[in-house]
Amino acid sequence: KQEVTQIPAALSVPEGENLVLNCSFTDSAIYNLQWFRQDPGKGLTSLLLIQSSQREQTSGRLNASLDKSSGRSTLYIAASQPGDSATYLCAVINNAGNMLTFGGGTRLMVKP
Amino acid sequence: GAVVSQHPSWVICKSGTSVKIECRSLDFQATTMFWYRQFPKQSLMLMATSNEGSKATYEQGVEKDKFLINHASLTLSTLTVTSAHPEDSSFYICSAGTSGRETQYFGPGTRLLVL
Numbered sequence: 001k002q003e004v005t006q007i008p009a010a011l012s013v014p015e016g017e018n019l020v021l022n023c024s025f026t027d028s029a030i031y032n033l034q035w036f037r038q039d040p041g042k043g044l045t046s047l048l049l050i051q052s053s054q055r056e057q058t059s060g061r062l063n064a065s066l067d068k069s070s071g072r073s074t075l076y077i078a079a080s081q082p083g084d085s086a087t088y089l090c091a092v093i094n095n096a097g098n099m100l101t102f103g104g105g106t107r108l109m110v111k112p
Numbered sequence: 113g114a115v116v117s118q119h120p121s122w123v124i125c126k127s128g129t130s131v132k133i134e135c136r137s138l139d140f141q142a143t144t145m146f147w148y149r150q151f152p153k154q155s156l157m158l159m160a161t162s163n164e165g166s167k168a169t170y171e172q173g174v175e176k177d178k179f180l181i182n183h184a185s186l187t188l189s190t191l192t193v194t195s196a197h198p199e200d201s202s203f204y205i206c207s208a209g210t211s212g213r214e215t216q217y218f219g220p221g222t223r224l225l226v227l
Binding site for chain 2: 041
């Protein structure tokens with residue numbers, strides 16, 4: 001059974017810092033991996049989707065990498081801003097199936 | 113495009129009553145819809161997967177008679193929490209996708225509080 005772990009569970013940084021969020025998964029036979037953002041009491045916003053054949057995806061200040069063989073992905077946020085404060089979730093879809101398995105999330109606080 | 117709505121966004125009900133939550137894909141046809149449950153400060157847990165016109169597939173530990181799911185059309189799925197109890201209080205989120213493993217689009221969630 002696929003298990004997804006995110007480290008750290010919570011992170012507080014001053015504005016302007018570059019930061020890295022980590023995600024690991026136990027079964028490397030994935031179809032794709034997604035990073036989501038969730039604001040308190042809200043639904044999910046998809047940030048980046050990496051197909052299993054890809055190594056990274058970039059969108060603005062966000063860069064996500066994928067090392068499928070080692071079961072790891074990182075989300076890099078450059079020049080963090082208070083508006084980046086949210087919970088970041090990673091999720092994978094396995095080759096066998098169509099359901100997303102979510103990590104526990106990283107709660108990010110960017111202080112002005 | 114690819115907007116998913118949920119209704120209601122907030123519901124408070126008495127213990128023992130039933131609550132229906134709707135999930136709609138507004139601008140695309142969703143052959144598959146997923147229902148998740150999220151407790152405070154925890155991640156999303158998949159409850160069930162529903163395909164249009166067929167019975168939902170429930171995850172282990174989810175009572176199908178407690179959480180009734182209907183996916184009657186390609187744009188609407190409903191989750192009914194029957195005989196709700198305080199422990200059913202949670203944030204319920206749906207997502208919708210087209211066939212296969214295409215991107216899932218998430219609704220804004222419904223917060224249920226059972227008194």
